[in-house]
Amino acid sequence: MKKTGSIQQIAYVRKVTFEEGAAAGLRAYEVKAGELAFTVAIDKCLDIVEMTYKGVNLNFLSKPGLMNRQRFDSSGFEAQKSIMGGMFFTCGTSNVGKPDLTPDAPLPMHGYLRSTPAEHVCADAFWDGDVYRIVISGEMRQAALFGENIVLRRTISAELGSSEIKIHDEYVNEGFGDEPFMLLYHCNVGYPLLDEGSVIEVPALETVLKGETEKTELPWNRVGAPVDLLPEQVFYHKIRFDENGRACVKVKNPKLGIGICVEFPEKELPNFTQWKSMASGDFVVGLEPCNCHVDGQKWEEENGTLHRIGAGERRCVDLVLRVEG
DSSP: OTTOSSGGGTEEEEEEEOOSGGGTTOEEEEEEETTEEEEEETTTTTEEEEEEETTEEOBEEOTTOSOOSOTTTTSGGGGGGTOOEESEEEEEESOOBSOBOOTTSOBOTTBSGGGOOOEEEEEEEEEETTEEEEEEEEEEEEEOTTSOEEEEEEEEEEETTOOEEEEEEEEEEOSSSOEEOEEEEEEEEOTTTSOTTOEEEOOEEEEEETTOOSBOOSOTTBOOOOBTTOOOEEEEEEEOOOTTSEEEEEEEETTTTEEEEEEEETTTOOEEEEEEEEETTEEEEEEEEESSOSBOHHHHHHTTOOOEEOTTOEEEEEEEEEEEO
C-alpha cells in the first residue's frame, strides 16, 4: 500500500460492456490480480473468455472472436459459428458434444449452459487480512416449461500475488424429477502458450482415440507446427487421480518457461477428454474434465453411461486454473 496510490494500479474487478461487432452488448468483468488477468462473461455462464499471465495470452479464441449471445447458440451444428473458445466454457447439463436434431426435442451442441446469462451477479475486491481477494458470483438457470429446472451457482475467486483462479460450482435440481446430468469443462489452450514444442502432460493410465477401442500410439502429448486443413483429433484418457481424489492436466511451453494446469475432482468429473487441433487457424488443445463422452445424450443413454441428478439433489465441483513456471 505504501507503493501505490490506489490498489487499482495492480488489482481490480471492473464491469464492462462491449460495443462493437459480434460482441456488442456482451457484459463482462475484467479482472487484474497482479500478473494474472482474465475476463468473465456475465452473459455467457460466467465463463472465463480471456486469460493472460505476465502479458502472455493463455487461451484459444476461435475465428468468430468474442461474441454475445447469437442466433446460432442453440441451432445444432451451427453452434460452431458462435463457440468462441475462450479459456473455458461450460458444457451441459442436458447435452455434451454432438447435437440431437430431433425436431420435437432438439439438443444443441454442448448444451444450453454455455450461452445462459447470469443473474444475481456480484463482484467484490477487498482486503482479508494481508490477502487482497477478488470474488465474482452469480447463478444460471437452465429451465423449460414442462421440462428441467437446473440451477448453477458459480463463484470465481483470485488473490493478488497468486497465479491461480478457483471456480466453485454448485448444481441444484430444483425440479421434481430426475434429469440428465452431463458435464464438461471445455478448457482451451492457445498461442503463444501453445506453440511448436509445447508439451501436454496428462496422468493417463490409458489413452484411446475417439472411435477406437485399443490404446493409441498417436503423439497426443506433443505439439508441432500448424498444418493447413489438418483434421482434429479427440482422445479419451483414463486418469490416475491422487490420494485426495484430484488430478492435474497441463500444457507447458519450455521456451516461455510457463504452463497452465487444470485441476479437477474425480468425484464429479471422473473422465477426461483431450481435443487436439493442429490445423492452421484452428490451433488449439482442449483440456476437458467431464463425466461423459462427447457423442451426445442419446449415445450416453444407449451405452448405459448417462449420469442423472435427482429432484432436489445438489452437486458441487471445484476446479482450479493455475499458471506454473
